[in-house]
Amino acid sequence: MKVGIVGSGAVGSLFAAHLAQLDEVETWVYDVSRPHVDAINANGLRLTGVGEVHSHPRATTEAGELPALDFGIVATKGMHTRSAIEATAGAFADGAVCSVQNGIGNEEVIADFVPRVIRGTTFPAGKLLEPGVVQWDIAGKTWIGPFEPKPATMSQVRKLADLLTRSGMETLALEDARGAQWTKLIFNAASNALCSLTRLPHGRAALHEQVRWVMDGVIEEGKAVAAALGIEMEKDPAELLEESIEVALDHKPSMLQDVLAQRPTEIDQLNGGLVHFGREVGIATPLNRVAWSLIKGLEASWKL
C-alpha cells in the first residue's frame, strides 16, 4: 500500500509520521520546503508533545518522483490546494485523494484534477518546530467520507480509515462526512476570524459578551446554510465554542497566529466559503461577509 501526504506542515506531518510507522505502508511526503524535506530524508520525521513518534517516510519536493499511489492526503493550507494537487495529480490517477484541510471548497478543487475524492475533517493540531520536527499539541479524531460529485468508493474510504486508525490517528469512515466538516467549519468561522480581528485568544473571545454576540451570529448563519444544504451537524458548533472556554482559554487559534506573523489566512475557505455556499442556497450571511471582508482588508494592509 502506498500513501502520499501532500503538504507537510504541522497537520500533514502528523499524518505522515503516524502512517510511516506501519510496515505495510510505503509513505511519501510531498512538500515545497526543501529544508523540511531534506531533514525528513536525513533524520526522519519526529513528533513530540501529546505523543512521541519517530518514523521514516520518504520525502520529496519533486512531484515527478512520486510513484503511483493508492491514497493521497492533502494537508496544505487552502490557498495552496490548487497548485499542490495540480502538481501531484499524476500519482493519483488510480488512487483516491482525501482532504484533511480546514474549511470548505478544497475537495471541489481536488476533484478538478483527480478522479476519486474523499471529504475529510481532522481535529489534531500542532506546529512545526524546526525542519523534520513537529510539536503535536492536540489529539483528536478524523472523519472521512466519499465526496459526492467525484466519490471514492466506501471500501476505499474504510481502507484509509483503517490504516489511519491502526497508525494511531483515530479515523471514522462515514457515508456522509459533511456533518463533521460543517461542524468544524462553522466553529472555525466563528472563532478563527473573530479572534483574529479582536486579537483575543480563543476562550477569552468566547467569554467577551460583545464578541460572543458576533460569534453567535456567525454560527447561526452557518447553521442556517448547513440546514438548507440538508446537512446534519455532528455536534452544535455553539457547544464546541462553549467548551473552548475551558480547553482553549488562552490558546491563539491558527488564524490569529497567521495574522500576528502576517501570513495569508484561510479566510476564503472559512467565512468566505460559508458566504459562497449561502448564496447557492439563498441564505443571507451578512456577518460572515463582514468577517471575510475585514480579514481580507487586514491581509491587504501588510502589503501597504
Add this chain to the structure above:
Amino acid sequence: MSFESVCVIGAGSIGSLCVGHLGQVANVSVLVRRPEHAAALNEKGLMVSGKSEFTSKVVASSDPASFPDPELIVIATKAMQVEAAAKAIEGRFGNAIVMTIQNGLGSEAVVAGHGDWPIISSVTFMSGTKESDTHVHYELDTATWMGPFHPAGTAFESVQAVGELFAKSGLKVEVLPDVRPAQWSKLIFNASVNPVAALTDSPHVQLFARREQESDLGHLMYDLIEEGKQVAAAAGVELFEDPWEMNSRAVKQGATHDDEYAHVPSMLADVRAGLPTEIDFILGSLVREAERLGVSAPLSEAIYRLVKGRESSYDK
C-alpha cells in the same frame, strides 16, 4: 462681541491647531491634563507647521483656577473626556460661550449638564498630526462648521462672532443655522472609516472604496454607510453630503492631493498605541440612535462590538 481671551481645553491635534491659530489673534490659555505638557507649552509656545507656519505664545496649566475669565471656551478633548472637561469648568466662567468640536454625537448635551453657558456645536474637517507637545503639523486646511446648539438658546450672532475670530486666525470656517446635516455626514463617514481601519490595521486607502471582488472592503463600507444613512433619515436629518461620496473622494484623489494618500484615522492610531478609542461616541452613538429609532443596523452593531473586543485585548 470681541474675544480677547480664549480658553482651549485639550491639546491633541485638533486642540493644538485651535491653540496655535487662535493664539495669533487672542490671548489663549490652554488646559491640559499633564503638568509637563503645560510646562512645555509655557516655555516654548505652540508651533504650527504645514498649511500655516508660526509659533504662538500661550499660557498653559493643568488647573483652570489659574486662568483669566475667557469669553470663549473651546472643548477640544477626545469625546470620552468631555465630561471631565465640563466638570472642570463647572461653576466658572459664567460669561463665556462654550464650543464643542468632538467627533460623534452628544458632546453638547454633556456640557449642558454642567452649566448654562451658550453652546456652539461644531464639526471639523481639518486635520493635523501632533509631532510633539509643542508642535502640530497642519495637514488638511478644510473648514470647521459651526452653529448654535439650540437647546442651550445660543444666539446665531454669537456663533457668527466666533466664526469671524476663527477666520481671522487663519482657520477655514462655515457658520450655519444648523450643523446637524454636516455633523451627521461626518459621523457616518467616521463611523465607517475609523472602526474598519482599526480592525483591519489599515490606513484609509483605496481598498475602502473598491467593490470588485465579493470580499472587497468597499462593499462593507458601502453597507455600513447605508445603515448610517437610514438612521439619519429616521432621525429626521437631511445629510449635507453623502458619506459614501466622502469616502470615495478621500481615497480616490486623496484629500491631500497625494497619490500615496493613506491617512491613519485616529481610531487606528489609538488601537496601535493600545489606547481607549472613541468607539462609544462615534459608531456607538449611531448604534444607540438606531436602537432608539427602531432602525435595524446589524453590521454597525457587529463592528461596534468587535472594536470593543479589540480594545479589551490590549492587556492580554
